[in-house]
Amino acid sequence: MNLTCQKLVKKARRNLFQNPIDTIITIILLSIIYWTASSVLRWLFTIADWTVVTENLRLYIFGSYPVEKQWRPQLWLTLLSALSLFTLLGRHKGHLKKSLSSFWIMITPLGIFLLAGGFGLSPVKTSDWGGILLTLILTLCSALLALPLGIFLALGRHSSLTFVSSICRVYIDLMRSIPLIAVLFFGQLLIPLFLPVSFEISRFIRAVLAFGLFASSYVAEDIRGGLQAIPPTQYEASAVLGLNPKQTLQLVVLPQALKTALPALTNQAIGLLQNTSLMAILGLVELLGISRSILANPDFIGRYLEVYIWLAVVYWLICTVIALLSRQIEHQLNPQQSPK
Numbered sequence: 001m002n003l004t005c006q007k008l009v010k011k012a013r014r015n016l017f018q019n020p021i022d023t024i025i026t027i028i029l030l031s032i033i034y035w036t037a038s039s040v041l042r043w044l045f046t047i048a049d050w051t052v053v054t055e056n057l058r059l060y061i062f063g064s065y066p067v068e069k070q071w072r073p074q075l076w077l078t079l080l081s082a083l084s085l086f087t088l089l090g091r092h093k094g095h096l097k098k099s100l101s102s103f104w105i106m107i108t109p110l111g112i113f114l115l116a117g118g119f120g121l122s123p124v125k126t127s128d129w130g131g132i133l134l135t136l137i138l139t140l141c142s143a144l145l146a147l148p149l150g151i152f153l154a155l156g157r158h159s160s161l162t163f164v165s166s167i168c169r170v171y172i173d174l175m176r177s178i179p180l181i182a183v184l185f186f187g188q189l190l191i192p193l194f195l196p197v198s199f200e201i202s203r204f205i206r207a208v209l210a211f212g213l214f215a216s217s218y219v220a221e222d223i224r225g226g227l228q229a230i231p232p233t234q235y236e237a238s239a240v241l242g243l244n245p246k247q248t249l250q251l252v253v254l255p256q257a258l259k260t261a262l263p264a265l266t267n268q269a270i271g272l273l274q275n276t277s278l279m280a281i282l283g284l285v286e287l288l289g290i291s292r293s294i295l296a297n298p299d300f301i302g303r304y305l306e307v308y309i310w311l312a313v314v315y316w317l318i319c320t321v322i323a324l325l326s327r328q329i330e331h332q333l334n335p336q337q338s339p340k
Contacts, residue, residue, distance in 0.1 A: 052303040053310045056294050060314075063130015063285050065115075072114040072121070073133045080107055080136070084321055088328055108140040126204035130285040132314065138207060138286065139273045145212030146272070147265075150219025151254070157220065158227050168220070175217035181278055183214045188282045203284055215272050222264035226257030259333050266326035270319045287311060 053060070061077075062070050083103055115137065117123030129137070156168035175183075187210030188203060195201070230253060238248040258265075280289035291307045294300055300307075 048306050048309075049303060050306060050310075052294065052300045052306050056290075056300075059294065060131045060287070060290055060310075062133055063290060064128050065130065065133065066124060066128065069122070069124060072124075076107075076111040076114050077133070077136075079110070083107060084325060088321075088324055108137070108144050111137055112141070126202045129204065131290050132287060134204075134284065134286045135273065135276050136318075138204070138211070138276050138279070138284075139269070141208045142211035142215060142272055143269055145208060146215035146219050146268075149212065149216035151223055153216060153220035154223035154227060154257075155249070157224055172217045172220050175214055176221075178214075180214055180275055181281070183210050184278055184282055186210070203282075207279055207282075207284060211272060211275070215268060218268055219265065222261040222268065223257055225264070226259070226261035227253065229260045230256050259330075262326060262330055262333075266323060269322055269326075273318060273322065274315065287314065 058070075062073055065073060083100075087100060087104075113119055114121070115124060115129060115133070116126070153168045153172060156164045157172065159165050159168075184207070187206045191201065191206060234252055234256070235248065238252050243251065276286050277288040279286050280292060283289075285293060288311065291311055295304060295307060
């Protein structure tokens with residue numbers, strides 16, 4: 001142990017204190033780091049008033065969801081957390097891997113049924129959903145719409161049929177050239193103007209459609225990159241094995257394209273989660289919307305720093321879990337490679 005410490009000290013002296021200029025720069029940087037860290041820690045533990053978070057924690061998680069029915073989102077969030085933990089900790093093979101994939105596909109419809117009042121439960125309007133609950137369900141529903149639509153768009157743009165390829169190309173280029181906030185404004189404010197007065201689509205459904213349609217264009221380009229990365233020999237080998245075009249696409253092309261595009265798709269999922277904060281501008285009380293309503297309370301006026309640090313930590317935790325899940329999936333798809 002002492003020998004290791006001596007080696008570290010010698011290495012530090014050689015790299016950080018090799019000459020007087022290096023020594024001065026190192027001391028200045030260490031002083032800045034120490035002053036910054038001590039100031040931040042002192043503010044976090046002695047000056048900051050975290051009652052703005054602790055007293056509104058239930059509001060941050062569930063929004064205005066009825067208190068007597070909050071066992072539903074609690075159950076769904078528990079199942080989602082357990083599924084994430086099980087995915088991260090285990091190395092799954094065979095039937096267990098297929099079952100885990102099925103659970104991930106079913107977790108979003110299950111959440112919608114529980115929250116909205118399926119299975120014979122009393123209904124709850126989507127306008128009562130909020131906080132972390134709304135952020136997660138909005139992200140999952142949008143991703144569930146964007147992924148299959150993006151696959152079809154990528155296959156269409158990759159198609160040899162000129163008409164199909166042109167339509168997909170126009171859609172992708174059009175959606176990528178419009179800012180997301182404009183798509184959201186169109187979905188939330190303009191679509192109701194074209195509908196009959198007696199027909200109404202909830203803000204939640206309009207938000208899911210807007211996010212899903214917008215994200216699908218970026219997903220399509222990510223998957224198209226994966227399709228282009230597949231060498232022509234794969235198609236030739238499939239033909240030699242007697243696979244028809246549908247079987248080649250299903251068994252050979254798509255699995256490899258999705259595996260190649262997985263890191264880019266992870267970025268899209270994280271971006272989609274962060275972009276849900278834009279809904280606070282349009283009336284849905286997700287995490288940022290809840291924070292704005294809390295800061296409007298006279299009891300918590302001026303607590304902006306505590307609230308936004310709390311939001312940053314929550315978003316960081318969720319995005320980190322998404323990144324870790326993606327890394328675990330990559331490791332499952334490439335067992336010979338250790339996750340980095």
